[in-house]
Amino acid sequence: MVAGRELTSRLIMGTGGASSLDVLERALVASGTELTTVAMRRVRPGSGTGVLDLLRRLGIAVLPNTAGCHTAAEALLTAQLAREATGTSLVKLEVVADERTLLPDPVELVDAARALVADGFEVMAYTNDDPVLARRLENLGAAAVMPLGSPIGTGLGIANPHNIEMIVARAGVPVVLDAGIGTASDAALAMELGCDAVLLASAVTRAVDPEAMAVAMRHAVLGGRLAARAGRIPKRFWAHASSPAPDPRC
């Protein structure tokens, strides 16, 4: 459940990085996603609104992002334009500090979250893997907090699993692991750590076979969720036999 919307899939796909709309369509369908991100950019003559048309045809809800914004003011304007263009008040708030790391700027992010919530947006906040910042965003009214596993597009997986667990442990809103996923085991780990969902794009769209990787991610998210609910065994230092003790030697 995100911002009053019930989703059956816990995999949120991004549309970025796909080599064509055809490749994107096959990956989206294979992933089973029901919510997917789009960015806002200037329209050029003849470029049309292809990705929106595709998502409408597939029945996938749109999650506009504020990618490319560096200040709260830029993020607010971009979100307002996205609301006008797509008709949704749901927004993935993304305010990055610089282009090399693409890490969120915490100060601008907090200011932006406050402004967007006040303007009636349902804010899914892309944030650092910082439990303090995540809590602050929730207290400001974020509908979901979305800590990064590692920087956008790196595919390095979850650099600080303990921080993700701490965010999950105190969150009163959904936690979505967003950014850094490289392969299926990363997505499974995010779910095993207790995240409610995973948001990824490049790991699928830039895979050698995007459609096959989308299937892998769908299963990984499901498997990780099931494992989290099943309760893993505690880690032990020494071996612990699963077979009965050996019979006495004759």
Place this chain on the structure above:
Amino acid sequence: MEFTVNGDQVRMPGTPDVYALLAHLELPDEGVAVAVEGVVRPKTQWGEPVPEYSRIDVLTAVQGG
């Protein structure tokens, strides 16, 4: 009249509104949003004339994120 639309200089006769500007530039009027001087112009106000020399941005959703 002269405007800057998405960074390009545009000349049009008369006192165009947003609809006329989009049509002149062969841009879609669905699935897009418009800002005039950095302020969102809601679609309900697209029928109002756009002041000359305005900086206009027309955005749409693209692959991303």
